[in-house]
Amino acid sequence: MIEAKGVVKRFGPRTILRGVDISVATGETLVIIGGSGCGKSTFLKCVVGLLRPEEGAVTVDGQDIARCGNEAEVADYRRRFGYLFQEGALFDSMTIWENVTFGLRYLTDIPPARYRRLAREKLAMVGLKDIEDFRPAELSGGMKKRVALARAIAAEPSYILYDEPTTGLDPIMSDVINDLILDLQKQLKVTSIVVTHDMKSAYKIASRIAMLHEGRVLGQGSSDDFKASADPRIHQFVNGLSQGPIKMKLKDYEPDAAEGA
Ligand SMILES: Nc1ncnc2c1ncn2[C@@H]1O[C@H](COP(=O)(O)OP(=O)(O)OP(=O)(O)O)[C@@H](O)[C@H]1O
Ligand SMILES: [Mg+2]
Structure with a gap:
């Protein structure tokens, strides 16, 4: 299981996470929602160990990456994870099959001679065919997203962190991806955290939803709890809804009326 306790993350003078407590039981899919810039991607990076929290800790099956004594332990920690980066993070100079199988040499003992075929299988799982020899520049945005997804699942990890898996996909392909996430959970008992803005997808795949707001978990519960939430911020x-207790701060970026005068 994944357990985050009191996670505080600062960037310079700005505190983004102010004490996040989240636990994800084995086999569960936790969906994290929250406003743009509230720290969802930052939280995922703390879980996988790409960022180190200033306070608090994240443990995975009882192991804390901050306490890993050597590189082998860090590698052992990371090996358990598949990570779909929000921006895809494909290597432009590599072919698609090389991108999909990029992590395998570090993560698995699978012989390289099998990589191409394995890439083809994983690409088929995300609805892509005959693109193994393309390069990322030759694909549409949604195709790149799915290649990144194929890479996240390539090493058959026990934990998958998905940062916006359906953003930029058409509604039907979004649902294909939702079904894939559900299948991985049900058949392979994968434990996942999914960050999404797509509430339809959230309601479909979540074992539980947690909303991040102002650096903390504002509320947690089932899809039904969230649909019926009496908390006006969750409801909004x-x-x-543009109107409600959560104020969009567009005005902060506009010059003061006094400034132009
Ligand atoms: N490496 C970094 N250095 C400095 N600031 C950062 C860094 N990474 C993130 N931030 C800041 O932390 C805040 C949260 O960013 P994050 O990417 O976690 O938001 P998010 O909730 O994923 O937003 P979105 O829904 O738009 O993807 C932002 O204000 C961002 O500028
Ligand atoms: Mg993000």
Whole structure:
């Protein structure tokens, strides 16, 4: 299981996470929602160990990456994870099959001679065919997203962190990806954290939803709990309403009336 306790993450003078407590039981899919810039991607990076929290800790099956004594332990920690980066993070100079299988030499004992075929299988799982020899520049945005997804699942990890898996996909392909996430959970008992803005997807795949707001978990519960939430901030967010207690701060970026005068 994944357990985050009191996670505080600062970037210079700005505190993004102010004490996040989240636990994800084995086999569960936890969906994290929250406003743009609230720290969702930052939280995922703390879980996988790409960022180190200033306070608090994240443990995975009882192991804390901050306490790993040597490189072998760090590698052993990371090996358990598949990570879908929000921006895809494909290597432009590599072919698609090389991108999909990039992590395998570090993560698995699979012989390189099998990589191409394995890439083909994983690409088929995300609905892509005959693109193994393309390069990322030759694909559409949604195709790149799916290649990144194929890479996240290539080493058959026990934990998958998905940062916006359906953003930029058409509604039907989004649902194909939702089904894939559900299948991985049900058949392979994968434990996942999914960050998404897509509430339809959240309701479909979540074992549980947690909303991050102002650096902390504002509320947690089932999809039904969130649909019926009496918290006005959760209600506003899940229904996508511009009016409510959560104020959009566009005005902060506009010059003061006094400034132009
Ligand atoms: N490496 C970094 N250095 C400095 N600031 C950072 C860094 N990474 C993230 N931030 C800041 O932390 C805040 C949270 O960013 P993060 O990417 O976690 O947001 P998010 O919730 O994933 O947003 P979105 O929904 O738009 O993807 C932002 O204000 C961002 O500028
Ligand atoms: Mg993000």
